[in-house]
Amino acid sequence: MSATRVLVLNSGSSSVKYQLLDMSDGSRLAAGLVERIGEESSRLKHSPLATGGENRESEGRIADHEAALKAVAEELSRDGLGLDSPELAAIGHRVVHGGRKFTRPTVVDDAVLAEIERLIPVAPLHNPANLTGIRTAQALRPDLPQVAVFDTAFHTTMPESAARYAIDVKTADEHRIRRYGFHGTSHAYVSRKAAELLGRAPEDVNVIVLHLGNGASASAVEGGRCVDTSMGLTPLEGLVMGTRSGDVDPAVIFHLMRVGEMSTDEIDTLLNKKSGLLGLCGDNDMREIRRRIDGGGADASPAQLAFDIYIHRLKKYIGAYYAVLGRVDAVVFTAGVGENAAPVREAAIAGLDALGLAVDGGLNAVRSDAPRLISPEGARVAVAVVPTDEELEIAHQTYALVQDGNAGAA
Numbered sequence: 323m324s325a326t327r328v329l330v331l332n333s334g335s336s337s338v339k340y341q342l343l344d345m346s347d348g349s350r351l352a353a354g355l356v357e358r359i360g361e362e363s364s365r366l367k368h369s370p371l372a373t374g375g376e377n378r379e380s381e382g383r384i385a386d387h388e389a390a391l392k393a394v395a396e397e398l399s400r401d402g403l404g405l406d407s408p409e410l411a412a413i414g415h416r417v418v419h420g421g422r423k424f425t426r427p428t429v430v431d432d433a434v435l436a437e438i439e440r441l442i443p444v445a446p447l448h449n450p451a452n453l454t455g456i457r458t459a460q461a462l463r464p465d466l467p468q469v470a471v472f473d474t475a476f477h478t479t480m481p482e483s484a485a486r487y488a489i490d491v492k493t494a495d496e497h498r499i500r501r502y503g504f505h506g507t508s509h510a511y512v513s514r515k516a517a518e519l520l521g522r523a524p525e526d527v528n529v530i531v532l533h534l535g536n537g538a539s540a541s542a543v544e545g546g547r548c549v550d551t552s553m554g555l556t557p558l559e560g561l562v563m564g565t566r567s568g569d570v571d572p573a574v575i576f577h578l579m580r581v582g583e584m585s586t587d588e589i590d591t592l593l594n595k596k597s598g599l600l601g602l603c604g605d606n607d608m609r610e611i612r613r614r615i616d617g618g619g620a621d622a623s624p625a626q627l628a629f630d631i632y633i634h635r636l637k638k639y640i641g642a643y644y645a646v647l648g649r650v651d652a653v654v655f656t657a658g659v660g661e662n663a664a665p666v667r668e669a670a671i672a673g674l675d676a677l678g679l680a681v682d683g684g685l686n687a688v689r690s691d692a693p694r695l696i697s698p699e700g701a702r703v704a705v706a707v708v709p710t711d712e713e714l715e716i717a718h719q720t721y722a723l724v725q726d727g728n729a730g731a732a
């Protein structure tokens with residue numbers, strides 16, 4: 323029997339999300355999450371999808387990532403899906419920052435680990451946790467290929483004109499300052515699925531992808547290749563997000579330092595954790611914001627302003643990427659907000675008829691897990707909703723790589 327299972331690990335600083343997939347049919351065998359690693363109240367949630375059993379939840383201190391992965395392995399064993407199984411083909415890891423070097427998924431060896439480590443200064447929150455996840459998985463199954471799938475890889479095709487900031491080249495190069503982009507696995511998956519929905523080859527289709535989750539980013543994809551994206555050196559640039567500001571005049575930072583007497587860390591926290599929708603109206607969840615708007619009264623107006631700022635920024639990026647691409651075949655919404663919030667989709671596309679963009683109210687109101695068109699029949703440019711599936715994409719890329727026996731280009 324050939325090994326067809328892939329374990330996907332998404333290791334954060336205090337959490338590990340996982341899914342076990344069977345790549346013979348893409349089915350999910352198990353999924354879960356370990357949260358609050360290192361705290362007394364760590365929690366493990368496990369869904370034994372293959373057995374159809376009850377979800378399991380346990381609480382109690384899980385000291386570190388190694389203990390977390392061991393706890394996950396135990397849960398999987400209880401379902402007869404242990405990590406010692408010969409059916410496990412590989413472990414695929416989400417790695418946030420791959421810099422310029424990693425343009426595709428890569429089998430991990432010492433040199434790859436060293437390079438991910440070298441990138442820590444540009445991804446101080448993410449890459450250390452990703453590294454810990456890989457090392458822990460290696461210790462558990464040293465014989466198994468560990469594959470790193472980079473959030474930045476899909477964006478490495480951006481031309482220099484889009485990837486460079488207009489700052490002194492020497493300084494930029496010395497500190498590796500350029501636009502890398504993130505959410506690449508999602509943008510790759512969704513743009514390909516959108517082409518499928520249109521019944522065309524990805525190479526023939528130009529797509530604007532709007533990944534609107536708690537983090538949010540837009541990308542311009544020309545014939546399957548990313549030519550621009552809204553996140554930059556870090557995930558802070560671009561759209562208004564749940565708690566991140568997105569674009570601001572960089573001088574806001576000097577002003578806060580000089581006049582507001584804030585420290586670098588305080589400003590970092592302000593822009594990454596206390597801004598965006600949360601900073602504008604006190605809520606970062608679009609469901610709550612819509613509830614407040616629909617409820618009317620005094621509570622509605624800050625929520626309405628936050629919504630309007632969010633939509634204004636989104637429209638600007640749709641327009642900008644329309645211009646970058648020249649010809650657009652589809653605008654595609656994905657992730658938590660994009661897949662679920664019909665009012666966001668309606669407002670973002672409203673008034674763009676001159677660009678051939680419109681939303682059909684009836685189609686937009688339909689709730690579904692399937693990729694679907696929401697533009698009126700015969701529209702010049704398709705508007706679509708395509709649910710993203712980063713874990714499936716990581717599993718696909720991981721499995722394809724180990725099947726090819728091709729170590730990938732670093």
Ligand code: AMP
Nearest residue numbers: 535536537607608609657658659662663
């Ligand atoms: P993600 O980061 O892709 O998991 O998206 C999470 C975000 O999606 C949440 O913070 C909400 O703002 C948003 N979201 C999820 N479900 C809905 C919904 N039914 N309506 C509006 N927004 C939603």
